[in-house]
Amino acid sequence: MLIRSRTVLPLTSAPIQQGAVRIVGERIVELGRAFELPPLANEPVVDLGDSVLLPGLINAHCHLDYSSLKNSISPPKSFTEWVKRLNSVKRQLSGEDILNSIARGFQEAQRYGTTTVCSMVAFPELMSQIPPPPIRTWWFYEMIDIRHRITSEEVVAGALSFFEESREDKRHSLAQFGLNPHAPYTASLLLYRLARACAAGNHMLLTTHVSESVEEAEMFQHASGALYDFLSGLERPMHDCGLDTPFGWLWRNGAIGPQWILAHLNELEASDFTLLGALTPEQLPHVVHCPGSHHYFGHRPFPFTKLAGMGVNVCIGTDSLASTDTLSLLAEVRRLQANHPNLSAEDLLNTITLAPARALQQEGQLGCIRTNALADLIAIPYSGPSEDAAEAVVAHSSAIPWMMVGGNVAAVGAD
Ligand SMILES: [Zn+2]
Numbered sequence: 201m202l203i204r205s206r207t208v209l210p211l212t213s214a215p216i217q218q219g220a221v222r223i224v225g226e227r228i229v230e231l232g233r234a235f236e237l238p239p240l241a242n243e244p245v246v247d248l249g250d251s252v253l254l255p256g257l258i259n260a261h262c263h264l265d266y267s268s269l270k271n272s273i274s275p276p277k278s279f280t281e282w283v284k285r286l287n288s289v290k291r292q293l294s295g296e297d298i299l300n301s302i303a304r305g306f307q308e309a310q311r312y313g314t315t316t317v318c319s320m321v322a323f324p325e326l327m328s329q330i331p332p333p334p335i336r337t338w339w340f341y342e343m344i345d346i347r348h349r350i351t352s353e354e355v356v357a358g359a360l361s362f363f364e365e366s367r368e369d370k371r372h373s374l375a376q377f378g379l380n381p382h383a384p385y386t387a388s389l390l391l392y393r394l395a396r397a398c399a400a401g402n403h404m405l406l407t408t409h410v411s412e413s414v415e416e417a418e419m420f421q422h423a424s425g426a427l428y429d430f431l432s433g434l435e436r437p438m439h440d441c442g443l444d445t446p447f448g449w450l451w452r453n454g455a456i457g458p459q460w461i462l463a464h465l466n467e468l469e470a471s472d473f474t475l476l477g478a479l480t481p482e483q484l485p486h487v488v489h490c491p492g493s494h495h496y497f498g499h500r501p502f503p504f505t506k507l508a509g510m511g512v513n514v515c516i517g518t519d520s521l522a523s524t525d526t527l528s529l530l531a532e533v534r535r536l537q538a539n540h541p542n543l544s545a546e547d548l549l550n551t552i553t554l555a556p557a558r559a560l561q562q563e564g565q566l567g568c569i570r571t572n573a574l575a576d577l578i579a580i581p582y583s584g585p586s587e588d589a590a591e592a593v594v595a596h597s598s599a600i601p602w603m604m605v606g607g608n609v610a611a612v613g614a615d
Pocket of ligand 1: 262263320463
C-alpha cells in the first residue's frame with residue numbers, strides 16, 4: 201500500500217513535502233517524495249491530501265481500567281485522601297463496569313491519535329475477558345503486598361498466569377506484557393526483587409510509581425505525614441520509613457534499576473539528583489511525567505529540563521481519568537509546553553513518540569517513520585509549509601481523522 205500526504209513527518213529525519221510511504225504487511229518499507237515513489241502494479245494508493253502524516257502517539261503510563269472515573273473524584277486536599285477515595289470508588293465497580301471502562305479508555309485514546317498504550321492492570325482476574333486490544337498495548341500487571349508478604353512462587357505464578365493465555369492467542373498480537381510493582385508504599389522490597397527476577401526470565405518490561413507525592417516523600421524520609429499514618433493504620437510494616445527518599449530507597453536496595461520505567465518522580469531531593477548524576481547512560485531509568493495528573497494534585501514543578509539535561513529519557517503519560525481530564529497526549533504535551541515554553545514542537549513530540557519507544561525497547565520500530573519500522577501512523581489535516589508541521593500537530597486539539605496500526609487502517613471516532 202502506498203500512502204501519500206502533503207507532509208510526512210518521520211521524526212527521525214527531516215519533514216518531506218508531498219511525501220509517500222510504502223507499507224508491506226505490518227511494516228514501512230520505503231519513504232520519500234511522492235514523485236520518487238510511483239505506485240507498483242496493483243498497489244492500492246491512499247491519498248491523504250492536505251495532511252501531515254506522522255508516527256502514532258505512545259502513552260507511556262495510564263490506567264485504562266479507571267477510564268469511567270472521569271470527574272468522579274474532585275481534586276483532593278491530599279494525595280492520601282485521593283487514594284482512599286479511589287479505593288472506595290473501585291470497590292463499587294463490577295467486572296462489567298471495568299471492562300466497559302477499558303473499552304471506553306481505548307476509544308478515547310485512539311480518538312486522539314494514540315496507537316500504543318502502557319496500561320496498568322489493577323484487576324488481573326478480568327484479563328481473560330478483555331477483548332484483543334484495538335491498538336498496541338503493554339499490559340502491566342499491578343503488584344501490591346501491603347499487609348501480607350507473599351511467597352515467590354505465588355508472585356511468579358500470578359504474573360505468569362496473567363499473560364500466558366493471551367500471549368499464545370494470535371488475536372492478541374498487539375498485546376505485550378510487563379510487571380508493575382505498584383509503588384514503594386504498597387509493594388515490599390521483596391516483591392520488587394521478585395518482579396525483577398520474573399521479568400528477567402520472561403523478557404518483560406518493568407514499571408513502578410515512585411516519588412509521586414509530598415506525602416510519599418515524608419513517609420520515607422521522615423516516617424511521618426498523612427500517608428504514613430494511613431498505611432501504619434492498615435498494619436503495613438513501617439520499618440522502611442525515615443531512612444531515605446522513595447527513589448533512593450528503591451534504587452540503593454536494588455529494588456529498581458536500569459531501564460525501569462518510573463512514573464512521576466515529582467518529589468526529588470538533591471540526593472536523588474546526585475544518585476542519578478552518577479549513573480552511566482545505560483544505567484539510567486526512563487521517567488514518565490503525567491502533566492494533567494501533576495496539575496490535578498498540585499505537585500511542585502516537575503524538573504523536566506534538569507532531568508532531560510542529565511540524559512534521562514523523559515516520556516509523557518496521561519495517568520488515569522481518575523486524576524486527569526483527557527487521554528489526549530497532545531493535550532498533555534500542551535500542558536507541558538505551558539510550563540516549559542522553551543521546548544520546541546519537536547522536543548514535545550519526542551516525549552510521545554521516540555522517547556517512549558526507547559523506554560519500551562522499540563527504538564526504530566515505533567514512534568518514527570523509517571524503513572522497517574512498524575506501520576503505526578496517524579494523519580492530521582494540514583495545508584501549511586512542511587517546516588511548521590510539528591507545531592501544527594502539537595496545536596491540534598480535535599479528533600484524529602485517520603489512523604493505521606500495524607499496517608491496518610483503524611476506525612477512529614469523529615468529533
Ligand atoms: Zn499511575
